[in-house]
Amino acid sequence: MKKLLTLVIFAMVLSFGVAAFAADYPSRPFEFISPGGAGGGWDTTIRLTAKVLAEEGIVTQPMPVINKPGGGGGVGLAYLQKKKADPYTVIVYSPPLLLINLSGQTKLSYKDTTPIAMLINDYGAFAVPKDSPYKTINDVMEAMKKDPKSVKFGGASSPGSMDHLQFLQVAKAAGVKNLKELPYIAFQEGSLAALMGGHIDLLSTGMAETVGPMEAGDIRVLAITAPQRVEEGPLAQIPTVMEEGIDTAFINWRGIFGPAEMPDYAVKYLEDSLAQMVKTDGWDEVCTKNGWTRAFMGSADFKAFLDKTNTEYKDLLTEIGLYKGE
Amino acid sequence: MEILGYLSQGFALAMTPLNLVWLVLGAIMGTVLGMLPGLGPTTGIALLLPLTFTMTPDTALITMCAVYYGAMFGGSRSSILLNVPGDGAAVAACFDGYPLAKKGLAESALAMSAIASFIGGLLSTIAFVLMAVPVARFALRFGPPEYFTLMIFALAATASISKEAIVKGFISLTLGLMISTIGMDYQSGVLRFTFGIMELQTGIDFIIVIIGIYGLGEVFINFEKLAVKGPGVELKKKFGRIWITMEQWKRSWLPILRQTPVGFLIGVLPGAGGTIAALMAYNNEKQISKHPEEFGEGAIEGLAAPEAANNAASVGALIPMMTLGVPGSGTTAIMLGALMILGLQPGPLLFQQHADVAWAVIASMFLGNVVCAIINIPLAGVLVRVLAVPPRILYPLIVGLAFVGVYTINFSTVDLTLLMIFGVVGYLMKKFKIPTAPLILAVVIGQSMEQSYRMSMMLSDGQLGIFFRTGICNTLLVLAVLSVIWPFYSDWRKKKKAGTIKK
Numbered sequence: 050m051k052k053l054l055t056l057v058i059f060a061m062v063l064s065f066g067v068a069a070f071a072a073d074y075p076s077r078p079f080e081f082i083s084p085g086g087a088g089g090g091w092d093t094t095i096r097l098t099a100k101v102l103a104e105e106g107i108v109t110q111p112m113p114v115i116n117k118p119g120g121g122g123g124v125g126l127a128y129l130q131k132k133k134a135d136p137y138t139v140i141v142y143s144p145p146l147l148l149i150n151l152s153g154q155t156k157l158s159y160k161d162t163t164p165i166a167m168l169i170n171d172y173g174a175f176a177v178p179k180d181s182p183y184k185t186i187n188d189v190m191e192a193m194k195k196d197p198k199s200v201k202f203g204g205a206s207s208p209g210s211m212d213h214l215q216f217l218q219v220a221k222a223a224g225v226k227n228l229k230e231l232p233y234i235a236f237q238e239g240s241l242a243a244l245m246g247g248h249i250d251l252l253s254t255g256m257a258e259t260v261g262p263m264e265a266g267d268i269r270v271l272a273i274t275a276p277q278r279v280e281e282g283p284l285a286q287i288p289t290v291m292e293e294g295i296d297t298a299f300i301n302w303r304g305i306f307g308p309a310e311m312p313d314y315a316v317k318y319l320e321d322s323l324a325q326m327v328k329t330d331g332w333d334e335v336c337t338k339n340g341w342t343r344a345f346m347g348s349a350d351f352k353a354f355l356d357k358t359n360t361e362y363k364d365l366l367t368e369i370g371l372y373k374g375e
Numbered sequence: 376m377e378i379l380g381y382l383s384q385g386f387a388l389a390m391t392p393l394n395l396v397w398l399v400l401g402a403i404m405g406t407v408l409g410m411l412p413g414l415g416p417t418t419g420i421a422l423l424l425p426l427t428f429t430m431t432p433d434t435a436l437i438t439m440c441a442v443y444y445g446a447m448f449g450g451s452r453s454s455i456l457l458n459v460p461g462d463g464a465a466v467a468a469c470f471d472g473y474p475l476a477k478k479g480l481a482e483s484a485l486a487m488s489a490i491a492s493f494i495g496g497l498l499s500t501i502a503f504v505l506m507a508v509p510v511a512r513f514a515l516r517f518g519p520p521e522y523f524t525l526m527i528f529a530l531a532a533t534a535s536i537s538k539e540a541i542v543k544g545f546i547s548l549t550l551g552l553m554i555s556t557i558g559m560d561y562q563s564g565v566l567r568f569t570f571g572i573m574e575l576q577t578g579i580d581f582i583i584v585i586i587g588i589y590g591l592g593e594v595f596i597n598f599e600k601l602a603v604k605g606p607g608v609e610l611k612k613k614f615g616r617i618w619i620t621m622e623q624w625k626r627s628w629l630p631i632l633r634q635t636p637v638g639f640l641i642g643v644l645p646g647a648g649g650t651i652a653a654l655m656a657y658n659n660e661k662q663i664s665k666h667p668e669e670f671g672e673g674a675i676e677g678l679a680a681p682e683a684a685n686n687a688a689s690v691g692a693l694i695p696m697m698t699l700g701v702p703g704s705g706t707t708a709i710m711l712g713a714l715m716i717l718g719l720q721p722g723p724l725l726f727q728q729h730a731d732v733a734w735a736v737i738a739s740m741f742l743g744n745v746v747c748a749i750i751n752i753p754l755a756g757v758l759v760r761v762l763a764v765p766p767r768i769l770y771p772l773i774v775g776l777a778f779v780g781v782y783t784i785n786f787s788t789v790d791l792t793l794l795m796i797f798g799v800v801g802y803l804m805k806k807f808k809i810p811t812a813p814l815i816l817a818v819v820i821g822q823s824m825e826q827s828y829r830m831s832m833m834l835s836d837g838q839l840g841i842f843f844r845t846g847i848c849n850t851l852l853v854l855a856v857l858s859v860i861w862p863f864y865s866d867w868r869k870k871k872k873a874g875t876i877k878k
Contacts, residue, residue, distance in 0.1 A: 087421030093712065096425065119785055120573040127573055152564060155573060201834055208564040234519075234830050235561045237823070238708075239645035242701045248518030248834070257715065261700030261722030338716055371564060 074136060074314055078111040082140040084125025086118040090171075093339065094303050095141040098168065098323075101331045107322050112139075121145050121210070123155040130161060132308040136315030139165070143303045144211050147359050151366050152209040153373025159355050163311040166323045167304035167346035167354065169336065172275035173215035174256045174287070176268045178247045186272040186293050189251060190223040197227045202251040203234040203243060209371035215274055215299040216253040217365055219290050222297035229369045244268060255301065256284055257340045274299035275342075282340070302344065302358075304351055320348050378504060385734030389742060394437050397430075398739055401438040402746045405445020406754065410453050412586045413780020415462035416446040416689075416706045424713055432717045433732045437739040439710050440693065444496055444740070447649065447689045448747045451488045451682055452754075456481060456761050459590035459773060464649030464688070466585055466815055467657040467681035474673035481762060482615045483623055485755035487675055488682045490619065491631050493748040495683030498632075499639040499690040500740045508723075510691075511698040514643045519830035520841045524851035525644075526824035529651055531855040532658040533816045543809045550800075551817025554579060555825070562829045574789035581650075581818045583781050587794045588811055590777040592801020594770045601766055614763075617755045619675075627679035630660045638684030642691025648704050649685040649692075650819050654812065656684035662861055690740065696721055697733065 081099050083092040092114070099112040117125040122145045132138040140162070150158035175186060183189045183200075192199050204212025213233050221228060234249060241259075244252040245267050252268075256279070262268045264283050272290045276298040279285050290297060305323060307316060326332055327345045336343050346354060366372035388394070401423075408419040419442040427435035450465030455472035468488060475484040502510075517525070534544050557568045558578030569575040619627075634656035641652040660680040661670040670677045695701045700722025702708035714721050719729055726733045761769065781794045804811055835841035842848055 087417075087424060087709065089712075093716070100425075100428075116786060118577075119787060120576040123573045123576065124785075124787065154559075154566070154576060198836060207559060207561050210564075232833050234833050235826075236830075237561060237826070238704070239701070242515055242645045242695065242699070243518055245699065245701070246515035246518055261720045261724065264720070265700070265723035267699070267723075338718055340715075 074318060075108070075110045077137065078113065079108070079137050079139055080132075081112050081114040082125055082128070082138065083114055083116045084118065084122040084140060084142065085116070087116055090303070091122070091141050091143065092116065094168065095139075095305075097335045097339075098141070098305065098326070101329060101335060102322060102326055105326060105329045105331050107325050107329075121149045121154060121207075123149050123157070126155060126157045126161065129306075129308045130157065134310040134312065135308055136312050138308050138311075139319065140306050140308075141303060142306055143301060144214075144358075144362070146306075147355070147362050148210050148214070148366075151359070151363055151374045152371055158374075159306075159359065161309050163307040163309060163316060163348075164351040164355060165305045165307055165311075165316055165319050165348055167302055167344055167351045168323065168327065169303050169341040170275075170344040171301040171303070171341060172256050172273050173212070173299050173301065174254055174259045174270050174273045174284075175216065175219075176244060176252045176254065176259050176263070176270045177250065178244055179267055179269055180247070181250065181269065183251070183271065186219070186288075186290060186295065187223070189271065190220060190225055190295070193220060193225045193231060197225070197230040198232055200250045201232050201234060202253055203236055203240055203249040204253040205236050205240040207235050208233055209366055209369070211301060212253045214362065214365055215301075216251075217369060218297055218299050218361075219272075219274065219295055221365070221368070222290075223295045241268075260284065260340075276300075284340075300344075302354075303341075304346070316348055381730065381734045382504065382738060384731065385736075385738035386742075388433060388731055388735035389437060389739040394434055394735070394739065395742075397434050397438040398441050398743055399746055399750075401441030402445040402448075402743055402750055405442035405447075406449035406452075406747065406750055408442070409446030409449025409461045409465075410758075411780055412453060412459050412461055412590055412777050413582055413783055415450070415582070416443045417709065418783060419443075419446060420706055420709050420713075424709065427713050428716060430717075432714065432719050432729070433735045435713060435717055436710070436719075436732065436736045437743075439713065440736060440740060441743045441746075443693075443706055443710075444686060444689050444743060445747055445750075447496075447686045448489065448492050448751050450685075451492075451678075452485065452751075452758055454589075455484045455488060455678070456758060457590075457769075457773060458593045459777065460585055462649075463581060463585060463819060464653050464685040466589070466650065466812075467653040467685075468678055469589055470657060470671055470681075470812065471674050471677035474671065475675065475678065476762065478673050480673070480675075481759050482617050482755070483619045483675065484678055485759060486617045486619045486752065487623060487627060487679050489748055489751040489755065491627065491679040491682035492686040492751075493744055494631050495635045495638060495686035496690060496744040496747070497741070498635050499642075499687040500737070500744065502636075502639055503690055503694060503740070504737060507694050507698050510640070510643050511694050514645065514695060515699075516845070516847060517644055519827040519834060520844060521847045521851070522644075522827040523824060523831055524842060524848045524855070526820045526827065528851045528855040528858065529655055529658075529816060529820060530813075530824070532662070532858040533654060533813050534859070540808070540810060543807075544813050547804070547809050547811065548813035548817050551814035552821045554584060554814075554818050555821025558822075561826050562833070572789060574785070574787050578822060579793060579818075580784050580790070581815070582784060583790050583793050584797050584818045585815060586777050586781055587797020588801030588804065588814070590773060590801075591794065591798025592805055594773055595798060595802035596805050597766060597770060614756070614759055617752050617759070623675045626674075627676045630656075630676040630680040631683040634659060634680040634684040635687045638687030639691040641684075642688030643694050645695055645701060645704075649688040651816075652688035653681035653685040654816050654819075656680045657812075658858075662858065667862075686744075697725060697736075698723060700725075 083095050085091040102108040117128045177183050206212045259270050270287045408414045420439050450461035451468035454460045454465045454468035458473040460466045472484050559576050638652040661667050696707040702711045781790050831841050
């Protein structure tokens with residue numbers, strides 16, 4: 050009897066404890082993490098998210114941002130594992146979250162996180178030097194079909210990561226065989242300078258990076274990987290790969306994640322806060338300035354999206370022999 | 376003179392009270408951050424980033440630039456006084472700056488470094504105004520094969536300056552190249568020598584190597600001295616004026632003028648930067664000097680030349696970002712990102728669409744160099760008092776600073792372990808008199824040298840002929856061969872002369 054009573058009291062205390070915890074959540078500061086260095090894409094996204102959340106009065110607790118760079122985001126992911134079930138830890142990620150696992154850089158994967166919401170999309174762009182013989186993306190694909198080694202293409206990330214994959218996905222959809230033989234040159238710095246100097250034939254990169262040199266006439270952008278055209282600005286004249294008859298799109302999504310086993314009340318709170326944030330003028334302004342496409346997606350949809358995307362990346366990596374997961 | 380008109384408008388905008396205040400604050404912040412080991416311009420600008428979101432574009436850019444070249448002024452303070460470089464670009468200031476301080480000439484060394492920095496910065500700002508665009512276009516002609524030959528030249532020059540101990544020089548060089556292979560191979564995505572440690576995937580940051588080998592290594596050597604000889608180290612008690620003598624100026628003015636263009640041009644090349652510029656300037660001066668034996672023992676021109684070159688490089692590095700919209704270094708990449716958030720698109724159109732901002736920034740570089748020089752001379756008078764601090768207080772402080780500085784690079788404790796390892800390596804190298812400069816240069820350029828070789832091979836489908844494809848490549852290769860032969864040739868000539876006199 051005594052035992053049962055203890056158990057009941059224990060259960061009551063426990064449930065009360067959880068309820069109280071959930072009711073006055075958030076009651077202490079959050080920890081926002083950028084898995085990359087200051088000034089990069091991840092860092093900018095999470096800092097501006099924290100800024101808008103605070104300025105619009107949606108979240109009143111402080112949201113300091115810390116940087117956990119290294120391992121292409123893997124260091125941040127490992128750090129997140131120490132925070133399992135913590136309702137106050139929030140991190141930002143994009144396709145590398147899936148890719149570092151698929152390419153064998155880390156055993157941890159997106160399954161070791163709790164997806165909270167997708168915030169924005171960005172797209173890839175394919176650019177050539179101004180005097181390039183290639184006038185359309187299809188010219189490039191034709192050349193590659195004839196001789197896979199004829200077009201030297203480069204990007205600013207390692208093989209099997211975003212710049213490489215976005216081009217391969219388009220090449221595959223265009224019917225180029227032997228994806229493995231296409232010479233991809235990975236730059237750490239100066240990829241745009243190498244293109245402008247004519248040292249490579251094509252650069253696979255992000256849309257925003259191409260705007261300045263394109264407006265100045267130093268490079269030509271052949272196509273972007275967005276599902277539809279950009280509505281305004283200099284990129285509005287650039288066709289999508291779909292318009293060019295290649296039926297695919299590559300999305301550089303960015304979203305907010307929590308640690309694995311994050312309590313439901315915390316996921317709900319953050320999901321709702323972010324849903325509210327993306328409707329504010331402050332967020333509009335941030336997106337316009339950075340050239341981001343708004344693409345909000347709640348926790349459940351985001352999870353499903355990640356499952357689907359992970360399979361796509363995995364197939365592509367398997368085809369070029371870079372898949373090293375298990 | 377269209378340019379003068381633009382420039383005077385630029386000065387008008389740069390001299391508004393708010394911009395001046397931020398210019399001075401930025402310069403001070405840069406100097407202080409540059410002084411602290413591990414913290415450098417990148418950290419400074421990253422810290423400022425949230426603040427710049429609230430500024431107007433001209434103020435933001437002026438502040439960030441001030442932090443950037445302020446750090447170049449500050450970086451060498453600790454090199455000279457403590458033999459601990461504040462950042463990569465200040466390594467070369469250790470070679471002769473620290474021996475000068477040991478000889479009791481710290482005041483002159485600090486003054487010379489500020490003066491050389493000032494002249495280097497000023498001249499290259501003038502060069503920026505006159506020829507930014509053609510220089511940026513020229514830099515575009517550097518593709519992977521050109522970079523590879525440039526790195527070969529840099530390595531050959533460094534290995535050959537240690538001709539007194541050529542075998543030890545090569546040991547040091549090889550060790551450096553080995554360290555640079557750690558991490559992910561960028562062309563294949565394969566992990567090398569990471570032993571499952573995720574923090575090693577991005578390789579070892581060269582700042583950790585520098586602080587370990589110079590900072591901790593120096594501390595360990597001194598611990599040993601203290602243990603053997605007891606605390607009988609004489610501390611500096613009298614401090615002179617922070618200025619240089621006429622004789623020192625006579626020895627240094629030509630090296631400063633010679634190495635400023637070198638630094639400027641290397642700075643313009645994306646990915647090369649201040650460290651390579653400073654090391655090359657040092658090598659060049661040692662090779663053409665009439666008394667190379669004084670280098671490393673406290674030759675004032677051996678301090679002046681790299682100091683002028685690294686400031687010139689920091690101005691040069693802004694060129695590809697401002698004129699082409701292409702970031703040349705980590706720091707300028709962050710600046711580029713900040714500008715885009717502020718709604719400015721750096722690149723050729725910056726000078727058309729936002730000419731006022733662009734010229735205000737250039738004008739602020741003139742002002743900034745003056746401000747930095749003014750800050751640094753009196754500051755040196757305070758800093759030099761560090762030499763009066765007893766070792767039992769000073770060395771633990773250096774160790775503390777080294778650890779804090781290294782931690783702030785990646786916020787990773789793995790780096791602290793690495794720091795200790797390199798501290799021991801530095802101690803052993805000093806103990807066995809192995810030169811450290813080749814190792815440092817190899818670590819700095821090893822990775823990009825290997826990668827540019829591999830990229831060239833992919834571009835040429837494996838044909839080695841690509842390394843002779845342009846005049847730039849061939850010139851650099853000839854220079855590399857010459858720099859190896861030259862010290863031996865001049866040695867031989869001296870001996871021959873000595874021989875004929877004997878007869």
